Structures are given as C-alpha cells and as structure tokens.
Amino acid sequence: MRIPLIAGNWKMNKTVDESIALVTGIVKPLEDIKGVEILICPPFTSLHTLADLLKNSSIKLGAQNMHYEDKGAFTGEVSPLMIKDLCQYVIIGHSERRQYFNDDEYANKKIKAAINFGIVPILCIGEKLEENMSGKTIEVLERQLEQAFNDIHNIGDIVIAYEPIWAIGSGKTATGEQANNTIGVIRQKISSLYENKTASNVRILYGGSVTADNITEFVQQPEIDGALVGGASLKPEIFRHIASQTSRIASQSRNGC
Ligand code: 13P
DSSP, X not given: OOOOEEEEEOOSOOOHHHHHHHHHHHXXXXXXXXXXXXXXXXXXXXXHHHHHHTTTSSOEEEESOOOSSSSSSOXXXXXXXXXXXXXXXXXXXXXXXXXXXXXXXXXXXXXXXXXXXXXXXXXXXXXXXXXXXXXXXXXXXXXXXXXXXXXXXXXXXXXXXXXXXXXXTTSOOXXXXXXXXXXXXXXXXXXXXXXXXXXXHOEEEEESSOOTTTHHXXXXXXXXXXXXXXXXXXXXXXXXXXXXHHHHXXXXXXXXX
C-alpha cells in the first residue's frame, strides 16, 4: 500500500518571517490529518528555521533543488551535504529549473547525489503544451525518465511527480482520468527499467493547478499517490483541505469503499 504524499512547493515565495507565520498557522491542523504524508518545500533561506520549528512534527521538509557536488567553487549553489540534516526530500528537475537552469542535463547527477546523501528525490517530469498537442507526451516522459535514471541501479524510495508544463500555474489541469492513464504509463516504464516491485512501490504524484476543488478527482485515481502543489500550498486553509481530502479518499480506499 503506497502512502499518499501531499507536497507543497512554495517556489520563490516567503521570507523567513513569512515562512514561520505560514507554518505556525498550519502545523497543528496538518498534524491532525492521518494516513497522508505531508511535505513542505520552502526556499533554502527558510529551511533551517523551519527544520527547528518542525523538529518534533510529522510534517516533513524538502528543498526545491540542490547542486550535485558536496562542496566546491560553485558560487550561489547549495549542496546535498548542506541540506541533508535539514530536510528529508529534495525536488529535482522541476520544469521551471529545466527551462531556466539546464536541469534536463543535471537531473541524473542530482538524483545520484541525493540518494548518496540519504535525501529522497522527487523527480519532476512533464510535457510542454506543443508536445502534448502533437501526441508526444509519452515519448517525452520516457526520455526524461531514461535520462534521469541513467546508470542508477536502485532508485530506492524515490518519488516521481508528473507535472504537465501547460498545467503549471495556468488554472488548466489534466483530467483525473488523463493523469491516471499517463501515470500508469510512467509506472510501466519504471517496471521496464527496474522490477515490477519497484514500479508498484514508487509513489507518483500529479502536479499542475491542484486546488481544494480538484484534488479529489486526482487522488481517487488508483495510479495517483498524491500531489505536488504550487500556488495553493501558500494558502494554509486550501492546503489543509487538499491534505484532508486526500486522507479521506485514502481511508475510503483502505476500507474498500
Ligand atoms: P501550481 O500548483 O501553482 O500550478 O504549481 C505546480 C507546481 O509547479 C508544483 O511543483
């Protein structure tokens, strides 16, 4: 049984003080939600303070990126060694990083480094609108998976997030059924690269304009194990609602209704 994961990607939002205020306001209600793992990915500058604040909490912390080297002359970068004691997860290959910072090329090295340092990578993959329109979605996703996992023999408990680029921040989403089918194909690809067991254990999230109004449509699908939430994760009440809806659906499916 895969435990659903609801992850909030704050992107480049929130000062340290704003991060404290946001998390303080939401931590207790989030902790009360059972059967769902909840993860917050703030900017680097807030990681240390939030790690202290969430020390005894069930809420997990993640970074939004990292370099693949543990130290060196890489001005402006942050290494796995620097974040490994602050967070359990790291987002890798987000489409915004692929677009602006060449992460198509670096995702593989970053995943290897994260696994090495015991940080769970959340690998983001997704197709552009024109690729979707021209029927190239699967081809693009398979290529991204092959590149990201090149020469990695054991992906451990890695998480994958399917985020169609045209759905990010646009208010448009895939339908639950479309996302479910595509995620099913991603799972098949994992099974062809590794073993069936790896494929059936790997958690695959949907991301792209997830809100309190549409979360149910996604998490009630059998292949979808949660969501990577951008804008709505900055709104405490909505994020809480997304997590609690996910908990409700997960408990229904555990009880077979
Ligand atoms: P939105 O939820 O704002 O569309 O962002 C999705 C995303 O990019 C999460 O990583």
